[in-house]
Amino acid sequence: MCNGNKLMDIYKLLKNRFGEQNWWPAESEFEMMVGAILTQNVSWNNVEIAIENLKDDEMLDPLAIKNSTLKKIQELIKPTGFYKQKSKRLKRLARAVIENGGLNTLFKKDNLREFLLNVKGIGPETADSIILYAAERPKFVIDSYTKRILKRVMNHEGNYQELQRFFESNLNTDSKLYQEYHALIVELGKTYCKKNPICDSCPLIEICEFGKK
DNA sequence: GTCCGGTGAG
DNA sequence: CTCACGGGAC
Numbered sequence: 001m002c003n004g005n006k007l008m009d010i011y012k013l014l015k016n017r018f019g020e021q022n023w024w025p026a027e028s029e030f031e032m033m034v035g036a037i038l039t040q041n042v043s044w045n046n047v048e049i050a051i052e053n054l055k056d057d058e059m060l061d062p063l064a065i066k067n068s069t070l071k072k073i074q075e076l077i078k079p080t081g082f083y084k085q086k087s088k089r090l091k092r093l094a095r096a097v098i099e100n101g102g103l104n105t106l107f108k109k110d111n112l113r114e115f116l117l118n119v120k121g122i123g124p125e126t127a128d129s130i131i132l133y134a135a136e137r138p139k140f141v142i143d144s145y146t147k148r149i150l151k152r153v154m155n156h157e158g159n160y161q162e163l164q165r166f167f168e169s170n171l172n173t174d175s176k177l178y179q180e181y182h183a184l185i186v187e188l189g190k191t192y193c194k195k196n197p198i199c200d201s202c203p204l205i206e207i208c209e210f211g212k213k
Numbered sequence: 214g215t216c217c218g219g220t221g222a223g
Numbered sequence: 224c225t226c227a228c229g230g231g232a233c
Contacts, residue, residue: 023229040230046220047229081218085231123231143229186229195227 014184017203021183024133032134036126037089038080049079065094089121107135138175140167141182145189152210
């Protein structure tokens, strides 16, 4: 049932079907961090529009965010929804980056995860996304898709921390593997393992506890 | 548990 | 029209 070795089988099947994902699409590490906040509970399509808006105004920079007004930021990121909250979150992020000597310094911290979680508006998933895709350190990102898929495929449930440990203790500690795996999970969640799943053509049909029925 | 919120698919 | 979306704070 809770066989951790099955995790690599899942990974291989997903990779065979969907191929290389190459997340996170961004031109800079700070852009990745901004995207990580903007994508909270919002489809990536909306984030792309907001990122373009920010880019056009040369706002993908900590100092630019810090020196801009909340109102201006809200206009630019409106496509991502929750814009009043997210504009403040971007401000706090920018301030935290600046006050701690920039990203190069920040990403070397031993307590990077703790540091990020102390920025109001950055929770576990956003922090781990930044750690994995921007700082490129091996932290497995758990999201709602991961929870849903693990429950269906392996009948395995748990909170954020438990599921993260499940992946990290059963996989090689490999940033690239974690990056691709999480991206593949998201792709599966969007295309087949949806709320109303499409099981007949799912790449995991042969090994899925739920799909077998 | 509830609220935040514009966008696109169906 | 409804619904989910690469969550987090309270």
